[in-house]
Amino acid sequence: MPKITTCLWFDRDAEAAAKFYCAIFPNSKITDVSRYPENLPGERAGEVLTVAFELDGRPFTGLNGGPQFTFSEAVSFQIDVSTQAELDRYWSALLADGGAESQCGWLKDRFGVSWQVVPTQLGKLMASPDRAAAGRVAAAMMQMVKLDIAALEAAAAS
Numbered sequence: 474m475p476k477i478t479t480c481l482w483f484d485r486d487a488e489a490a491a492k493f494y495c496a497i498f499p500n501s502k503i504t505d506v507s508r509y510p511e512n513l514p515g516e517r518a519g520e521v522l523t524v525a526f527e528l529d530g531r532p533f534t535g536l537n538g539g540p541q542f543t544f545s546e547a548v549s550f551q552i553d554v555s556t557q558a559e560l561d562r563y564w565s566a567l568l569a570d571g572g573a574e575s576q577c578g579w580l581k582d583r584f585g586v587s588w589q590v591v592p593t594q595l596g597k598l599m600a601s602p603d604r605a606a607a608g609r610v611a612a613a614m615m616q617m618v619k620l621d622i623a624a625l626e627a628a629a630a631s
Contacts, residue, residue, distance in 0.1 A: 476532065478532040478533060478534055479531075479532070479533050479534070480533070480534040480535075480536055481533060481534070481535050481536065481544075482536050482538045482542045483535055483536065483537050483538070483584065484538075484539055484540045485520070485521075485537050486537070486584055487521055487524045487535030487536060487537045488503075488521045488524045488535065488537075490524075490535055490584045490586070491503050491524040491526040491533070491535050493582070493583075493584070494526065494528055494533075495526055497563065497567065498528045499529055500527075500529045500530055501526065501527055501528045502526065502527055503524060503525070503526045504525045504526060504527060505523075505524070505525040506523070506524050506525075507521075507522045507523045508520060508521055508522055509521075509522045517537075520537065521537055522536070522537055523535065523536050523537070544581075544584070544585040544586050545587070546579070546581075546587045548587065549579065549586075549588060549589055550586070550588050551588075551589040551591055552588060552589065552590050552591065553592075553593050554590060554591070554592055554593065555592070556622070557592075557621070557622045557623065560590050560592060560619070560622065561619075563588075563590045564580065564590050564619050567580055567582045567588050567590070568582070569583070571583035574618045574619065575587075576615070576618050577589075577614055577617060577618075577620070578590050578591050578614070578617070578619065590619070590620065591620065592622045592625070594622060594626065595610075595620070595625060598626070598628075598629045601629060603629075606629045606630075607629075609628040609631060610625055610628045610629050612628070613628035
């Protein structure tokens with residue numbers, strides 16, 4: 474089976490981003506750092522070119538490719554959490570030092586990468602055979618920025 478690695482294009486922040494993410498997620502580490510060689514055009518010789526890292530065992534590459542491309546919500550990373558405490562921890566950590574909240578459990582970290590911090594219960598609540606309950610959950614979620622598990626469960630039960 475082929476190995477699939479997510480590559481994230483940064484201007485110059487790949488190493489800082491990798492360190493940031495590795496500090497947030499368990500079982501994470503930087504596995505390699507490469508630098509721009511002397512013989513390439515431009516003035517980046519010696520600067521970090523790529524950073525290979527793992528987040529909870531999943532491989533990523535951070536590429537310092539320049540300012541040509543930026544992140545958008547078209548691609549995001551979803552973090553499934555079981556408890557409100559876990560949700561709150563990831564939410565706060567990813568917002569640290571300049572991240573921005575969005576809505577419905579979405580945020581952008583300080584590097585512009587989009588994340589969804591989602592309780593595992595949400596899928597079950599939204600797929601309820603009781604369509605009215607599922608609708609109440611969806612309506613409650615649409616009013617939230619950071620998701621509130623108890624409020625979503627209460628919406629389903631009411």
